[in-house]
Amino acid sequence: MAGTTAITQDLRLSELAPRALQSEIRAMTMECDRIGGVNLAQGVCDTEVPAPVMQGAIEAMHAGHNIYTRLDGIARLRKAIAEKVRWFNGIEVNPDTEILVASGATGGFHAAAMALLNPGDEVILFEPFYGYHASTLKSMRMQPVLVPLARPVNASADWTLDLDAVKAALTPRTRALLINTPSNPAGKIFTRAEIEALAQVAEEHGLFVFTDEIYEHFVYGDVEHISPATLPGMRERTVVISGFSKTFSVTGWRLGTVLAHSKWLPAMNYFHDLTYVCAPAPLQHGAAAGLEQLGPEFYTQLAADHEGKRAKLVSALDDAGMKPFIPRGAYYILADASALPGENAALKARWLLAKTGVASVAGSAFFRAGHGEDLLRFCFAKKDRDLDDACTRLRSLKSE
Ligand SMILES: Cc1ncc(COP(=O)(O)O)c(C=O)c1O
Structure with a gap:
């Protein structure tokens, strides 16, 4: 194997390939699964297929x-x-x-x-x-x-x-x-x-x-x-x-x-x-x-269902002391998490997961470096049972 070292030195990742691959969203998902929490991090939308x-x-x-x-x-x-x-x-x-x-x-x-x-x-x-x-x-x-x-x-x-x-x-x-x-x-x-x-x-x-x-x-x-x-x-x-x-x-x-x-x-x-x-x-x-x-009524119902889910999560975040910016569309809420412990959004998200079992995404994932550190993103395209569970867990912060 005399030549191995020389060859290995020639092998390298492309200039574009990321050096660290684990995305924050995936890391939160894995940690959430490990502790059996409710994942409001990924936009997977696990509602019924029509x-x-x-x-x-x-x-x-x-x-x-x-x-x-x-x-x-x-x-x-x-x-x-x-x-x-x-x-x-x-x-x-x-x-x-x-x-x-x-x-x-x-x-x-x-x-x-x-x-x-x-x-x-x-x-x-x-x-x-x-x-x-x-x-x-x-x-x-x-x-x-x-x-x-x-x-x-x-x-x-x-x-x-x-x-x-x-x-x-x-x-x-x-x-x-x-x-x-x-x-x-x-x-x-x-x-x-x-x-x-x-x-x-x-x-x-x-x-x-x-x-x-x-x-x-x-x-x-x-x-x-x-x-x-x-x-x-x-x-x-x-x-x-x-x-x-x-x-x-x-x-x-x-x-x-x-x-x-x-x-x-x-x-x-x-x-x-x-x-x-x-x-x-x-x-x-x-x-x-x-x-x-599926006629127009399907799409109207889809929006109505998600508007209901949005209302649930907005209210729970409010009660938990994280002021939500109410979204006009899509199915995520950015909430002001500045009151949570942690120096940056990733640490705040980890604290929230450990404390309540609810996974969110650090706001910094959506901004240039140094911005969005006071925000967390929560996904509400969830089955009502899981969303209700998440809301109860978030409200438990209130009694802290
Ligand atoms: C803005 C936006 N575009 C595209 C996608 C992905 O769409 P697709 O599953 O069709 O690739 C997402 C999924 O989160 C999204 O948020």
Whole structure:
């Protein structure tokens, strides 16, 4: 083995590979499992899968739909998606040339970024941001540029867009804006005025707009979800990313959607094919059955159910002395944990888990270094039994 040392010295991780792999969310999940606590950390949404979706997938397996599909998805599903986005989002798409059924919104965003961006390109992201957006871009040597949203002035106010900050962040390398509406983790829903202002920036500076609308059905009260692609002049430059993970409670199925102009979509299909070949075949049939059989009332009920869950968790956090910022959409709550022991958010989250058995995510996961250290994120897409248990545990802090 004389040469082993010399060879080993030549072997190393890539420049992009992270040196420490354990994410804080996974670490909390493992610790939570170890102590038998309630996990409000991960956005896994373990609520019931709608019957037609489950049944559709099972039947498809028995019917032999277990082989590769067309690279952009089965015709049945693309047609059902086109119909759905027409009535729900107000977007007209050609199911044959403008839809990619992706391996999750995650796989869809990866393929879209590969198709439209070059290494060194800058993409504006709003802070607090969803970690995968930033990390996916970095993994392709693209540069996320963080623009902070203004913090709500009180619990029921919203995070707001600072347009001057967006303009100040633009450079000759800026190629795209990334809008997540409703957002993870803040539950922010961009208003029409905000989207119009961003559309104008995109037009003036020749930018693509990626919109991640995976929480489009989780909208509470009389707030309106607006798909930026529906604004005049935006269709061609906007890439709409969404999926079934959250709406049908199938995060493990890996089924997402990308809508893009037919000029761009073939390149996205190409990159998606290289990594995934296609989205899981029988599960595509399950999603198609869901879209075909579940009417508008399903989506209304989904929002109503989650609005109820939001109310439970808001009240429990309030009682526990952690002021929640009430989200307009999605299914997470950021709460002010400054009163909890611990120097930073990760230590506060660990303290809370040890004390109550409720796992949360350190707010710092969603901000640039040094920010979000007074915040914790809690997920309320949980079965009522588990959510009630978590609420009782959180309220036990009150008696401290
Ligand atoms: C904003 C956002 N986009 C995308 C995803 C992942 O979607 P998918 O499961 O379709 O990859 C999540 C999951 O937490 C999310 O919060």
